[in-house]
Amino acid sequence: MNRLLLALLAALPLTTQAMTLDDGKPATGWHIAVTDFEGEARLTGDRATVPKPAQPHVPNSRVAAQRGDDGAVTLQFSNSWIAQARWQGGKPLDLRGYLPHGTVEFDLNVIDLAKGGMKFKLGCGKDCERKIPYLFAGRLAVGKGRQRMSFALKCFWRDGDDFSAVDVPFTLEGTGSGEIQIAKLRINKHGKATTVCPDYRKQSVTPQRLQESWAVDWWLPRHEAKLAEIRAHRDAGRRVDLVFLGDSITQGWENEGKTAWATHFAQYNAVALGFGGDRTENLLWRLQHGEIDGMAPKAIVMMIGTNNTGERLEDPALTVAGIQANLAEIRKRQPQATVLLLALFPRGEKPDDLTRRHNARINALLPALADGRQVVFLDIGSALTNADGTLSKDILPDFLHLSPRGYDLWARSLEASLIPLLAP
Structure with missing residues (x-):
């Protein structure tokens, strides 16, 4: 037969x-x-x-x-x-x-x-x-x-x-x-x-360097520079109390957000570990290669996943699995730190934008990852959004990344949650 x-x-x-x-x-x-x-x-x-x-x-x-x-x-x-x-x-x-x-x-x-x-x-x-x-x-x-x-x-x-x-x-x-x-x-x-291809079901949780031509020349050198920045704090006897983890939005604290950073976070010897383009698997690679080692922060602010949406419109459950893997890695390496887990910021000019709606589905799943003690969930999207749900160019000029005013709003929106965690 x-x-x-x-x-x-x-x-x-x-x-x-x-x-x-x-x-x-x-x-x-x-x-x-x-x-x-x-x-x-x-x-x-x-x-x-x-x-x-x-x-x-x-x-x-x-x-x-x-x-x-x-x-x-x-x-x-x-x-x-x-x-x-x-x-x-x-x-x-x-x-x-x-x-x-x-x-x-x-x-x-x-x-x-x-x-x-x-x-x-x-x-x-x-x-x-x-x-x-x-x-x-x-x-x-x-x-x-x-x-x-x-x-x-x-x-x-x-x-x-x-x-x-x-x-x-x-x-x-x-x-x-x-x-x-x-x-x-x-x-x-x-x-x-x-020819081997990634398993989409495991991509968000499989540690990997960022595979983009526009990033490959600076991504690893930036990682090494961040390790050196942490060593410099340690060698000088400065305690790092606050760490931010994320993608280009977090990296922006060094540019459009530098004034707000100096006003609100520099006093805590804060370190911004944001890399443009990163997805959950790229942050996971960085954590596993020492980016939060050698210090003992009181609080870690993490926002990651919008590039999982923008790059591959990934099933929200898979993105959340990647976020959960990063939380587990943080807990393993920094058990004393409280993690402030942020909802993904709104993106796209209007509420019906495809990526906005997709991020909202991710955000709806994130509270289940927080216990209110070691991991605290916070959604500040409303502070960045107009009453009708649209986004303003004076806050998010490209409807994704923040302006200086946007970073100031972000910093102020964190105060009530962060200040008690950072108290002596």
């Missing part, structure tokens, strides 16, 4: 076993859109360059793609926030039958990525895309020529995703500066994955 079944499968038309999206040219009905965040061009001939708007935000950026004689597509980008070669425009694909054994396969040639990063993406329904970061592995592949890549299709799938009408079946994305070539793109119904 097994032999008969195999023979029948082998006799089926190729289209039932695989979809060739690009083998020298896009499949019928599809085209390649070459994009950055300010423009788009269609690759119809040998080359396409994304046009610049009249007043570009990044004047020196450049994004282009070309089709080689052998059909390979090369994405070239420099000083770019985001550059994409995106297969789109065809009849949406029903990929439900391609799970759980399907694969996405292509030839990859990383020509240059010294100052750039890369990701692979696949659409998963309305307002939904899934991505695999490939910066570290991509840089290791530079100069090694074409390599056949095979990712399990389930690498791009999350529980609840709609694969019945995938309108963007593949995107090659670059950031910064680089040159990446891709060829022979196809989706197999049955294939063998040869």
Whole structure:
């Protein structure tokens, strides 16, 4: 019976076993859109360059793609926030039958990525895309020529995703500066994955350095600098009573928030351990590599998770699991400290913003992590929000990061909770 079944499968038309999206040219009905965040061009001939708007935000950026004689597509980008070669425009694909054994396969040639990063993406329904970061592995592949890549299709799938009408079946994305070539793109119904991808169910709790091209040059040096800052306090005999943990919003205490910091927290020899772009797993890596060691703070203020939302619109329960893992790491290393666990700040101009609503779902789960003694939950979102739920640019200029006034509001909103914890 097994032999008969195999023979029948082998006799089926190729289209039932695989979809060739690009083998020298896009499949019928599809085209390649070459994009950055300010423009788009269609690759119809040998080359396409994304046009610049009249007043570009990044004047020196450049994004282009070309089709080689052998059909390979090369994405070239420099000083770019985001550059994409995106297969789109065809009849949406029903990929439900391609799970759980399907694969996405292509030839990859990383020509240059010294100052750039890369990701692979696949659409998963309305307002939904899934991505695999490939910066570290991509840089290791530079100069090694074409390599056949095979990712399990389930690498791009999350529980609840709609694969019945995938309108963007593949995107090659670059950031910064680089040159990446891709060829022979196809989706197999049955294939063998040869390339490892993150398990989305464990990503938020698996310690990892931040894998973004715009951060890779400064992220580890900043970590080392923060370790040195803590050593300097210790060597000088200064007691660090207060620590802030988080992402770019916490890092902003050193910039837009420096006046409020000096007024409210400098007297406690406070240390701000905020790193732009960090998700829960990145903070967890930093904690496990000594960032809160060598001191004994009375209070630790932690806010982390909005980049889990912004980067991958992660299931709120998974983000909360990452927050809980960080709390456990803090308790292990600083058992005497009271943790002030902050609700994620509102983001997006209006209350119906997708990421705002997603963060609200995370915030609804956070009180269960607090016991009111060792971990105290605090939500100051209302202090940053207008009465109608909108956000003001004088408090959150980009509807995510705080202005100097915003940092002053944040500092004042913490006083009632922090001052009793920091008393002699």
